Amino acid sequence: MGGACMTNTVAIIGANAAGLTTAMELRRLGYDGRVMLFDAEMEPLYNRPAVSKEMLSGEFSDPSDTPLVRADILEKMHLELEFGNRVLGIGTAGRLDLSGGRQVGAEVMVVATGGLARWPAQVPRLQGIHTLRTSRDAMALREALLPGARVVVMGGGVIGCEVASSAVRRGCDTTIVDIAALPMLRSIGEGAGRVMATVIEEAGVKLRLGEGIASVLGPSRISGVVLMSGETLPCDVLVIGVGMVPNAKLANDAGAENDNGILIDAHCRTSLPGVLAVGDVTRRRSTVEGLGDRSETILNAQIQAREAASTILGLELPKAQPSGFWSDQFDINIQAVGKVDRTVSHWLKPFNGQEGVLLQFSENKLCGAVGFNSGRAIARIRRLLSVGDRRPPEELLRDPKLNG
Template sequence: MIAPGMVVVGAGQAGGWAVRTLRDEGYQGPILLCGAELHAPYERPPLSKGLLRGHTPPADLELFSEQSLADLGVAFLPGARVRRLDPAARNLALADGREFAYEKLLLCTGGRALRPALPGAGLPGVRTLRTLDDAQGLGAALQGAGRRLAVIGGGWIGLEVAATARQMGCQVTVVEAAPSLCSRSLASEAAGLIAALHREQGVDILVGEAVAAVEQDSRGLRVLLNSGKALDADIVVLGTGMQPNDELAREAGLACDRGVVVDAHCRSSDPHIFAAGDVAVIEHARAGGRLRLESWQNAQDQGCAAARAMLGLPGEYQPVPLLWSEQYDAMIQICGFVGQAVRTVMRGTLQSGKLLAFGLDAESRVVMAVGLNAGRDFRDARRWVQEHRRLDPDSLRDPRAPLAGAAA
């Protein structure tokens, strides 16, 4: 048994960067990293893109190898599931019976793909994409010209899978129950552009269509819609969201609200337990409440911030949400708070190959920006969102006017 020190539960992006930051900031005590998967920390964005398509080998996803963790003096336990957490005793127990004490503990348990209570959701041909093993299995299933894929859910993971599958030659249909794609993170105007991007590539996009059931017969799978329509498919992918892995925290009595509630220092309701990444729910002043961010950027940044907070270093973590997505040849970047926008101003067109969408509040202050192949212009837009800058709508929408003039 190692002496009490820093324990990180979850060996993904947040957990990997947390242990690295602890060492970078000079911590010399014991560090234990428990990973539920058998893999060393790896990056998830390529799972739905290069790795799924077979262009990116699994080794390229590795964030920190087992050897690099050993070089940092981190005791790494792959395939180690934590069964119980005892905050009063500052102790945790693994499923195999081993127990470890801790000085400070960081929960980076992430989440799992949500399987809705849908008849047929457990059929063998119905898949999710969350882990490296998921991606390798799905990639193999998509091989073969003309494979029919139905994606249930028009969020980012579903759309990335749809784009990759289309590039692999699959026939693809995306079914979304909401009136528009990515409704949690995009205004309807911007969502319409993403839908148009997919339709140009030959993807069928069905919005406002709820799925009633998935059935299987000798010919394959059939997705039944509430409208009475039916879709034939060889593979069905559920892109219906993520379920945060907060059961361990709940059972330990920590405050949870669709994730582990943390303050601006990534600290939970227990002063010795912190949380970061997809499982953490931030008390966020600018957002006007609680915010859980599911992005590569947040996992890395919050993992680093939590590690510094565990060491008692100054600084608050109150990020402006930021995410990106690659679909076909398009780089989509998003920052800000979609729920605070009362109108959207578009600059450019999909046909031009470059556009920006700005979400403005009632005082014409920018609260959100979306860029499509916008490059340097998006960097300006992101800075304005962070500054909550007042912008001139007429200058914004005129692509002939210098973008900088909109903030003058």
């Protein structure tokens, strides 16, 4: 893909963290061509993590309370904002088909369409059943989280646990049901998962782990859920938090290669000429370890956006960064960096009810960490991962700089 002088118009589809960061990075790198930013939502430029945190708890009343970017900065970027305007198709020769019959052209397109909430086949679409992806979802769920409401959260991943944290804080009788043995197991690993199981239960949330929901009761409004064990839980509100599916229809219809996400290379290029993709909708192509996993985090979206901007301008890719995510729940800030599942763990600082740092090792080399209210320690560990620190566990655990 050529340099900035060969690209007059870039069209970015999706005004989320991935799409907006792509636009901001293009401007930061000196691109002064036309940048169009499309989104079907009327007010899409809000922080998505706040949907399951501050917006759900009531700390923020609407999306304008948590903007992705300040209005003055957005104005200086001179973007063409096409909000409330759905892109219906992307065609050959750089054509975008828009709702209302309009067509626009762009030499380069960036697909940042994110994901859609996964809806299990055994769950009918009854009143009282919610998913959580947008600000509208958050406001509808917030109205349902009344004191005393019997809330069942289907899925004990990061979003499910954040929802449970908000629900129990609002006075709801809250239960998490998950087939996994520990909460957030895929995201934080076994050792940190055991810590969070204790934290969650001490906060008053009931955990039904190693269980799944077999069916839902209620003719028009949910009244209960039947577990795979046969037990019935009364339920006024069911929150489905079992992950997302890539919102890849636009690229799929155009013929992009897809395997549980739009397949992209190291430069965020799809199989379609002139079309890149970034964020939750993507999956890396084959590496020496096979197909890469989809990484549904803000950090990954931002990393890929910077890679895409560099690719569009014909520049060298930014230096690789360790993956990671953060979550605020049950009065604890959780930060994870690097690889944390299927690894050997050692406590750098055992969890004391408030703070703790768990290091993760693979083949006797540091590969990740999980921190509880320990942002400074995680920042230091991120730097070690960035430079490829190869010290064995016993040596790292004695490092005073890491332990301070």
